[in-house]
Amino acid sequence: MMAFYFAQLVEIFPFFLKGLWMTSKIAFISLVSCTLIGLVLGIFRSSNSIILRYLVGVYVAFVRGTPFVVQIFIIFFIFPEWGIQLEAFPAALLAMAIMGSAFICEIVAGGIAAIPKGQWEAAASSGLTNLQQLRLVVIPQAMKIILPPLVGQYVLLIKDTSVVSVIGVMDLTRVGWVTVVRIPEGLMVFTLVGALYFMISYPLILLSNYLEQRMAI
Amino acid sequence: MLADFNFRVIWEYMPLFLTGVRATAFIAAVSITLALITGILACACRISGIKALKYPAIAYIELIRSTPLLVQIYFLYFGLPTLGLRIPELQTGILALMLNSGAYIAEIIRAGINSVDEGHIEAGISSGLNYVQRMRFIILPQALGVTIPPLLGQNIVLVKDSALLSLISVVELTRSGQTMTSERFMPAEAFLTVAFFYMCIYFCLKAFADWSQRKLIFREVY
Numbered sequence: 100m101m102a103f104y105f106a107q108l109v110e111i112f113p114f115f116l117k118g119l120w121m122t123s124k125i126a127f128i129s130l131v132s133c134t135l136i137g138l139v140l141g142i143f144r145s146s147n148s149i150i151l152r153y154l155v156g157v158y159v160a161f162v163r164g165t166p167f168v169v170q171i172f173i174i175f176f177i178f179p180e181w182g183i184q185l186e187a188f189p190a191a192l193l194a195m196a197i198m199g200s201a202f203i204c205e206i207v208a209g210g211i212a213a214i215p216k217g218q219w220e221a222a223a224s225s226g227l228t229n230l231q232q233l234r235l236v237v238i239p240q241a242m243k244i245i246l247p248p249l250v251g252q253y254v255l256l257i258k259d260t261s262v263v264s265v266i267g268v269m270d271l272t273r274v275g276w277v278t279v280v281r282i283p284e285g286l287m288v289f290t291l292v293g294a295l296y297f298m299i300s301y302p303l304i305l306l307s308n309y310l311e312q313r314m315a316i
Numbered sequence: 317m318l319a320d321f322n323f324r325v326i327w328e329y330m331p332l333f334l335t336g337v338r339a340t341a342f343i344a345a346v347s348i349t350l351a352l353i354t355g356i357l358a359c360a361c362r363i364s365g366i367k368a369l370k371y372p373a374i375a376y377i378e379l380i381r382s383t384p385l386l387v388q389i390y391f392l393y394f395g396l397p398t399l400g401l402r403i404p405e406l407q408t409g410i411l412a413l414m415l416n417s418g419a420y421i422a423e424i425i426r427a428g429i430n431s432v433d434e435g436h437i438e439a440g441i442s443s444g445l446n447y448v449q450r451m452r453f454i455i456l457p458q459a460l461g462v463t464i465p466p467l468l469g470q471n472i473v474l475v476k477d478s479a480l481l482s483l484i485s486v487v488e489l490t491r492s493g494q495t496m497t498s499e500r501f502m503p504a505e506a507f508l509t510v511a512f513f514y515m516c517i518y519f520c521l522k523a524f525a526d527w528s529q530r531k532l533i534f535r536e537v538y
Binding site: 272275292 | 483511
């Protein structure tokens with residue numbers, strides 16, 4: 100029986116590759132958008148303006164305080180009630196962008212906060228404007244602190260893309276879920292799904308470990 | 317936007333939500349306890365010199381860390397029955413959370429142990445302490461201070477992760493939101509209330525984590 104199911108699984112393997120493609124697409128788009136939004140929010144979070152800091156703080160607290168599934172449900176089920184219709188795919192991307200940017204914002208803000216105040220003051224007294232202080236002096240130094248946890252966060256984000264399957268996006272997890280109904284060999288199907296995820300995220304874990312060692316020196 | 321927000325229905329479903337909160341708290345408490353035990357065991361195997369223990373531990377930790385929790389939950393949920401093991405959803409979910417958090421906790425503890433200065437260990441060796449004594453008197457007391465904050469962070473992550481158990485129909489907080497949505501079709505009321513309760517849990521745990529970080533004697537280690 101096992102061999103029979105295995106043959107079936109091999110037959111529908113292209114279906115899994117489609118799921119892998121979808122997962123990679125969501126992961127790639129959301130990593131890029133999360134990094135950009137997170138960087139801007141992180142800079143806001145460490146700015147001098149109290150209102151800006153406070154607003155970003157509330158946003159981050161809301162995102163970090165609730166599970167990602169609940170956020171997806173809110174975006175996918177509640178936005179239509181307010182007249183904003185979203186397909187599953189854009190809704191998934193939006194949810195990922197909101198969730199990921201809050202976490203990256205914290206990493207960026209932490210990195211900026213770790214830079215001694217003297218660096219800002221020295222930059223200011225050299226006549227650099229606020230933006231120049233940030234761009235030329237603070238960010239390049241903060242990058243060293245930000246990079247290792249950032250790559251670690253990327254791994255978490257890639258894994259979190261699996262949750263968007265709940266609103267019907269045909270990603271790798273959803274493909275596994277659909278397949279297991281037809282091929283009742285859960286161990287085999289989800290080992291395959293897991294192996295495909297492993298292929299994407301393990302290199303990034305290794306990169307994160309490498310960066311951590313490299314930057315520690 | 318929230319003009320026709322129906323608080324009456326939320327109030328009507330309050331018992332359901334409170335059951336959900338209790339279930340989530342129960343699941344989280346049981347899972348974190350089991351995960352702590354798993355993590356300590358996995359870490360002990362990981363740092364031991366015995367190859368037969370070390371490599372399985374590495375495989376376990378790396379496999380868990382590089383696959384999504386949802387896939388692990390489905391793996392157990394759909395996979396265990398094919399092995400002839402029929403266990404209820406709740407236990408399957410707790411098992412998944414335990415295995416998942418266990419791997420992360422193992423890494424947290426290992427990072428704590430690795431953070432102890434090499435010189436301290438050498439000093440221990442030259443004072444004639446054996447491995448167990450070095451662990452007990454030198455490494456663990458120092459490692460504890462470094463591990464407590466990330467462990468509390470992992471606890472918060474675990475509470476949020478437990479929301480995924482609603483997808484294998486375990487009755488908990490997110491599931492009560494789904495139940496209300498399917499009965500009344502009021503997703504806004506249902507899921508915003510669920511989010512509110514998660515926020516409450518989050519802030520309690522966060523306050524506790526911040527407090528312990530300030531208060532605990534371990535901070536002197538930093």
